[in-house]
Amino acid sequence: MIQKFAFKFRSSAGRPRQATQIAAIYLQAEQLKLVLVRSIDQVVLKTETVRLVDSQQRVSACSQLARELPKNTALCLVLSADSYQLVQLDKPPLAEAEMRHALPWQIRDLVSIPTDDLIVDYCDVAEPASQQQAKIQVVASSRxxxxxxxxxxxxSPAQLMNIQPDEWLARNLLPVQPQAVLLLSHQPGQELSIQIVRNGTLYVSRKLRGFNRIDQMSYSDLSLGLLxxxxxxxxxxxxxxxxxxRQAPVKEILFLLPSPELPAILQYFVQNGFTQVRALDVSAYMPGSSLAEQADYWLPLAGALELLLSAETSIETTH
Incomplete structure (x- = not known):
């Protein structure tokens, strides 16, 4: 279950819903991003980016950001794609305690992290009805x-409550509703992500190679086959x-894409038969912010909102 996924460094102090403020620090290779959110209305109170000179600065920069947070702020640490690896495999017939000891050895040939440095957690995956074998999604990172x-x-004054891979968080920006939506989201320099979400549950999650520069390309360049x-x-x-x-049809397609060509991209989808298409607006969380600021901070915002989830949610499949 995503809500329980937190590796095993999670603090045991307090419950996230008791915090009047929540926050997330997004760990990226060249920078750290902080978002501080007021719990009661989910409005962003503060954003900050710290550029890293090198990887040795990461710990001190993270400490600096956390020390600036109000006391007892519930905190989520969000890992970028270069900080973790996802592996899907058949669920071993083991008890919970045995599972955690066995997983590093079971995935050691599937990840590039040395076995003695692996830290892992997992969640159950519900496969299509045609597949009976239970599966799990393993998240691996470096201890x-x-x-x-x-x-x-x-x-720090904050309470570290959770550690999350960034791939699973965009769903937190969507309303919990029975109609499924498909979300295309993108972070600068990373691959484009396609996700299908229904009732707050992530059913499909895919990374598309070859789209990492989609936010920098002109519409004429995009029209040369990429679209x-x-x-x-x-x-x-x-x-x-x-x-x-065997799910009901997707209701609409949403874009979280920081590109000046987004209106033209939306129109292209409409012209090709996808009528229910629109940009995902996160301005309600960040009133008065520019589109560039929203593009910079939507993912750590989604990480902070993870701390407000009260119901257990699960991944249905990774395709």
Whole structure:
């Protein structure tokens, strides 16, 4: 379950819903981003970015950001894609305690992190009805990376409650509703993500290679085949969700894409038969902010909102 996924550095102090303020620190290779949110109305109170000269500065910068937070702020540490690896495999017939000891050895040939440095957690995956074998999604990261960070965060005024991979968080910006939506989201320099969410549950999550510069490309360049490829990948995801997973059709397609060409991209989808298409607006969380600021901070915002989830949620499949 995503709500319980937190590696094993989580603080035991307090419940997230008791905090009047929540926060997230987004750990990236070249920078750290902080978002502080008021719990009662989910309005962002503060954003900050710290550029890193090198990886040795990461721990001190993380400590600096956390020390600026109000006392007892519930904190989520969000890992960027270069800080973790996801592996899906058949669920071993083991008890919970045995599972955690066995997983590093079971995935050691599937990840690039040395076995003696692995720290892992997992969540159950509900596969399509046609597949009976239970599966799990394993999240692997480096103990030598996380341990120093968690140590300084647990010594700060904030309460480190959770550690999350960034891939699972965009769903927190969507309303919990029975109608499924497909979300295309993008972070600068990273691959484009396609996700299908229904009732707050992530059913499909895919990374699309070849789209890492989509936010920097002109519409004329995008029209040279890239948009056609994107249409194809969207349709593949819809077919998988509605066909193999036997789910009701997706209601609409949302874009979280910091590109000046987004209006033209939306129109291109409309012209190709996708009528329920729109940009995802996060301005209600960040009143008065520019589109550039929203693009910079939507992902750590989604990490902070993870702390407000009261119901357990799960991944249905990673396709």
């Amino acid at each position: 030598s990376l996380l341990a120093p960070l968690c140590k300084v965060l647990q010594q 056609d490829n994107l249409l194809l990948e969207v349709q593949r995801s819809l077919d998988f969700f509605e066909g193999q997973m």
